Amino acid sequence: MCQMKQINEFKSLPELIMYFSTEAVCLKYLEQWVHKGNIRCQYCGTDKVYRFKDGKRFRCSSCLEYFTAKVGTIFESSKLPLVKWYTAIYLLSAHKKGVSSHQLARDLHVTQKTGWFMLHRIRKAMQQDSIMMDGIVEADETFIGGKNKNRHKNKKFKNSQGRSFQDKVAVMGLLQREGKVKTVVIGNTQGENIRRVVFGNVQTGSTLISDEWWAYRNMNQFYRHEVVDHARGQYVNENGATTNSMEGFWAHLKRSLGGIYHRVSPKHLQKYIDEITFRWNTRKMNEGQRLSLLMSKVNCRLKYKQLVYE
Numbered sequence: 490m491c492q493m494k495q496i497n498e499f500k501s502l503p504e505l506i507m508y509f510s511t512e513a514v515c516l517k518y519l520e521q522w523v524h525k526g527n528i529r530c531q532y533c534g535t536d537k538v539y540r541f542k543d544g545k546r547f548r549c550s551s552c553l554e555y556f557t558a559k560v561g562t563i564f565e566s567s568k569l570p571l572v573k574w575y576t577a578i579y580l581l582s583a584h585k586k587g588v589s590s591h592q593l594a595r596d597l598h599v600t601q602k603t604g605w606f607m608l609h610r611i612r613k614a615m616q617q618d619s620i621m622m623d624g625i626v627e628a629d630e631t632f633i634g635g636k637n638k639n640r641h642k643n644k645k646f647k648n649s650q651g652r653s654f655q656d657k658v659a660v661m662g663l664l665q666r667e668g669k670v671k672t673v674v675i676g677n678t679q680g681e682n683i684r685r686v687v688f689g690n691v692q693t694g695s696t697l698i699s700d701e702w703w704a705y706r707n708m709n710q711f712y713r714h715e716v717v718d719h720a721r722g723q724y725v726n727e728n729g730a731t732t733n734s735m736e737g738f739w740a741h742l743k744r745s746l747g748g749i750y751h752r753v754s755p756k757h758l759q760k761y762i763d764e765i766t767f768r769w770n771t772r773k774m775n776e777g778q779r780l781s782l783l784m785s786k787v788n789c790r791l792k793y794k795q796l797v798y799e
Contacts, residue, residue, distance in 0.1 A: 497781035515571035519558040531560040563610040586745040612760040613791040615767040622665040627735040632657040680704040
């Protein structure tokens with residue numbers, strides 16, 4: 490077989506579909522991404538495995554289990570051809586605001602339920618890594634949920650203005666200048682949750698920029714803390730500090746949620762935010778580079794029962 494193309498060489502969807510014309514080619518690529526050419530048993534870890542003549546299956550000489558390169562990945566136990574999976578990964582990573590399960594179902598000729606499960610498995614690979622930010626870091630919170638005035642009369646909430654959590658979900662974001670953004674769904678914007686996210690992701694001694702919310706008080710004991718008083722209409726303080734970059738990300742996030750997904754349950758909100766954050770953090774990559782990065786992270790399984798019931 491001639492030398493395989495690198496995954497980051499695919500510049501368009503037709504190129505990818507034409508290249509992955511058979512399941513054998515798809516599995517061969519998966520072996521390279523997940524196993525790096527060194528096939529090990531996914532059940533006991535030994536490298537003494539035997540390949541069947543069909544080129545797809547393996548058998549472990551120790552625990553005698555049968556497996557393919559899909560075991561332990563987001564593709565495990567899926568009956569769909571891998572070319573459909575690769576197409577879904579390309580679409581979700583390349584489309585700037587995501588892809589709905591209904592649209593994916595029409596594109597791949599699968600059911601909406603299958604499309605929904607596929608997207609959530611791909612979002613599992615998009616989940617955010619633990620990072621420690623330094624330098625200048627902007628911190629802010631936003632609230633995800635519809636406006637009370639747009640609800641039907643019998644679905645309105647009383648006293649739901651401001652930081653009320655009756656009908657909204659709080660999300661906290663940290664943005665490192667010239668770096669990445671980190672977003673976390675939090676129960677509320679009280680001091681304990683704010684400090685947990687900040688201390689867990691921002692190195693002490695960094696410059697932390699936030700608004701005037703009381704939960705950020707005493708941060709100057711650990712950081713060079715700059716405050717932008719939004720309550721007084723201030724968006725750049727006297728030292729030139731601002732949280733406008735973080736505000737810009739929130740605008741992008743809400744356009745994606747409202748424009749493509751329309752309604753997201755609090756239970757799955759973190760997964761959707763992981764997806765949007767992944768694309769924003771890789772916005773300077775081209776489609777092939779982003780696809781290559783995402784394919785290197787598929788070695789994580791998500792079962793339907795875990796997704797729906799846990």
